[in-house]
Amino acid sequence: MGETRTASIGESGRRQSRINGLNTKKARTRGNNLMHKMNLKRALFAERALDAFRAEVGLDAIGDTVTDLMSDIGHLCDAKELDFLALLAKAIGDWKLEQTNPESVDVRPMVKIEVVS
Structure with missing residues (x-):
């Protein structure tokens, strides 16, 4: 699938860019x-x-795509004998650290994932 780029002039008169629907000038976090x-x-x-x-x-x-891709990555880790939960916990720690300070090289927060059946 190709990348779709568009540009428009916003209310403030500044140029706003979008790539695949993600507004690159005004993207906001949940907060x-x-x-x-x-x-x-x-x-x-x-x-x-x-x-x-x-x-x-x-x-x-997009939510279904994210969860399906993540579960398929788990299957890939099984096939490659990688610890999927440890890698996922590391990724979540990196994501959380980058939310706080995107250019940080600090120690990531500890994340523990437990699967309960």
């Missing part, structure tokens, strides 16, 4: 804070991966 430029770049990389996965499996909803 309504503007996303740091570095995290926005990371989000765009992830969006490209999701677009490629979505094209392969035929999903439309």
